[in-house]
Amino acid sequence: MKKPQAQEKSVKPSKRADAQRNIEALLKAALAVFAKSGVDAPIRDIAEKAGVGVGTVYRHFPQRSDLIVAVFRQEVDACADAAVALAAKYPPTEALSRWLLRFTEFVEAKRGLAAALHPGDPAYEPLRAYYDAKLRPAIAMLLNRAVAAGEIRAGVPPGDLLSAAVSLCRPAYDVAPDHTRRMLGLLIDGLRYGAVRER
Amino acid sequence: MKKPQAQEKSVKPSKRADAQRNIEALLKAALAVFAKSGVDAPIRDIAEKAGVGVGTVYRHFPQRSDLIVAVFRQEVDACADAAVALAAKYPPTEALSRWLLRFTEFVEAKRGLAAALHPGDPAYEPLRAYYDAKLRPAIAMLLNRAVAAGEIRAGVPPGDLLSAAVSLCRPAYDVAPDHTRRMLGLLIDGLRYGAVRER
DNA sequence: CTTTATACGGAACAGCGTTCCGTTTAGCAA
DNA sequence: TTGCTAAACGGAACGCTGTTCCGTATAAAG
Numbered sequence: 001m002k003k004p005q006a007q008e009k010s011v012k013p014s015k016r017a018d019a020q021r022n023i024e025a026l027l028k029a030a031l032a033v034f035a036k037s038g039v040d041a042p043i044r045d046i047a048e049k050a051g052v053g054v055g056t057v058y059r060h061f062p063q064r065s066d067l068i069v070a071v072f073r074q075e076v077d078a079c080a081d082a083a084v085a086l087a088a089k090y091p092p093t094e095a096l097s098r099w100l101l102r103f104t105e106f107v108e109a110k111r112g113l114a115a116a117l118h119p120g121d122p123a124y125e126p127l128r129a130y131y132d133a134k135l136r137p138a139i140a141m142l143l144n145r146a147v148a149a150g151e152i153r154a155g156v157p158p159g160d161l162l163s164a165a166v167s168l169c170r171p172a173y174d175v176a177p178d179h180t181r182r183m184l185g186l187l188i189d190g191l192r193y194g195a196v197r198e199r
Numbered sequence: 200m201k202k203p204q205a206q207e208k209s210v211k212p213s214k215r216a217d218a219q220r221n222i223e224a225l226l227k228a229a230l231a232v233f234a235k236s237g238v239d240a241p242i243r244d245i246a247e248k249a250g251v252g253v254g255t256v257y258r259h260f261p262q263r264s265d266l267i268v269a270v271f272r273q274e275v276d277a278c279a280d281a282a283v284a285l286a287a288k289y290p291p292t293e294a295l296s297r298w299l300l301r302f303t304e305f306v307e308a309k310r311g312l313a314a315a316l317h318p319g320d321p322a323y324e325p326l327r328a329y330y331d332a333k334l335r336p337a338i339a340m341l342l343n344r345a346v347a348a349g350e351i352r353a354g355v356p357p358g359d360l361l362s363a364a365v366s367l368c369r370p371a372y373d374v375a376p377d378h379t380r381r382m383l384g385l386l387i388d389g390l391r392y393g394a395v396r397e398r
Numbered sequence: 399c400t401t402t403a404t405a406c407g408g409a410a411c412a413g414c415g416t417t418c419c420g421t422t423t424a425g426c427a428a
Numbered sequence: 429t430t431g432c433t434a435a436a437c438g439g440a441a442c443g444c445t446g447t448t449c450c451g452t453a454t455a456a457a458g
Contacts, residue, residue: 015437016424058416098450128424215404215455241445252407303456 023060025050030071035109041069065123072110072127076134079106083138092146097188098163099142103135107166135162152192222259229270233307238267264322271326272310275333278305282337291345296387298341299364302334306365334361351390360390379387 015023029050033041043064047054061067082102086095139158146152214222228249232240242263246253281301285294338357345351378393 019436020423022437043416044414047438054416055418055438056436064415115438217455221406242447243445246407253447254407254449255405258405263446300420 002117019060022050022052022056025052026057026060026067027071027074030067031075034068036072037177039064042102063123069124069127073130075110076131079103079136080138083142087145089144092142092149093151093188093192096139096142096146099139100188103139103162104165214364218259221249221251221255224251225256225259226270226273230265230274233267233270238263255284262322268323268326272329274305274309275330278302279337282341286341286344291341291348292350292387292391295338295341295345296384298338299360299387300339302361303364331358345390355390386395 016058026046030046033046035048037045043056043057046059048068050057057067061070067069083099086099086102089095090098136158139162143152143156143158143161149156229245232245232248236244243253245266246256249256256266260269262287278301282294282298285301286300288294289297335357338361342351342355342357342360346353361390
């Protein structure tokens with residue numbers, strides 16, 4: 001009963017304000033640098049982009065994997081949050097469609113990262129669990145709404161849809177840039193088939 | 200009618216003798232260093248162990264992958280050659296058994312290496328083909344001899360046996376050191392089942 | 399033996415991870 | 429507001445590595 005503060009969103013409580021700011025700046029910078037140069041990018045690049053010294057990076061993220069994990073979690077959170085926001089803003093099926101696109105953007109941006117992790121490094125083991133725990137409920141919610149509206153047929157496991165979306169955006173490297181968008185369109189149309197047909 | 204020399208075994212002809220020597224010393228040193236420190240080991244370590252300067256390493260193997268590929272090929276060659284030698288020295292089934300053990304040693308020693316290559320690097324693409332082309336005929340020969348002698352049953356595809364051997368020695372990290380040997384014994388015994396039974 | 403193309407060795411340069419410590423500053427209390 | 433102190437910052441410095449470059453050494457040919 002000492003720390004009556006739970007105001008911040010993600011990172012630890014009871015930190016000095018400048019530390020908070022720097023952590024956030026670092027996560028933001030790391031996101032950009034990882035996307036541009038991969039997860040092996042020089043620490044100095046990230047520090048510079050965040051406007052801090054390298055010492056500060058090591059203070060908050062002693063291991064490179066700590067930074068990677070933090071960025072990944074943040075992105076997963078953002079993706080899951082987007083589901084709620086989209087659900088509030090668009091009709092069921094459009095929300096689902098938009099979220100799938102959002103999700104594939106996430107997957108594409110993180111593919112190099114995910115590949116770099118795979119080598120059974122225990123430091124990244126919790127990530128997959130986190131990913132499932134956050135994203136599956138998100139898509140399940142969107143799916144349920146669309147089903148309830150009679151626009152999408154029932155019986156599609158949320159996990160399957162997630163996997164399908166991942167697969168569909170995989171060969172997006174060497175094809176037209178809107179390949180993913182078109183494939184998702186097909187997927188949504190496929191889900192519509194067999195819906196209750198109420199209009 | 201200028202170069203009546205085809206005496207050397209593997210590397211290119213028409214090289215200066217000291218270059219030949221250094222190349223061989225480098226391959227030998229790289230084999231040892233890779234085994235001890237992995238394929239990311241410092242070039243300097245390899246140069247030192249081979250008793251040459253780093254410049255010499257880069258002269259003969261401009262890319263790190265060139266060295267890795269050369270070492271790998273050499274090991275595959277040695278493994279394939281061992282099949283012939285064993286066939287000449289031991290009775291059919293014992294030759295097969297001994298070769299499988301030899302093969303698993305090769306696989307274990309190269310596992311870290313193989314993992315490091317996997318990331319679809321085109322520089323290593325030919326390796327898998329080379330591996331298949333050299334090793335499958337080797338085991339096929341041994342297998343045929345054992346089958347012809349009536350000690351092993353026919354109908355086992357050589358590639359399957361190769362795969363099985365690879366699988367069997369996989370969990371050899373955290374178990375007793377003779378795990379692989381025992382598993383191979385079981386495999387050989389399994390092959391014996393259904394043999395012609397001529398004695 | 400002379401010559402010359404080839405190969406050698408290792409100093410030198412550049413980039414990166416990581417540590418360390420003098421300096422700065424947020425938060426608090428008087 | 430003014431001190432005070434623990435927390436945090438920044439970046440120089442160190443060590444290790446990849447890679448290049450060029451003066452030196454030498455194998456091979458005539």
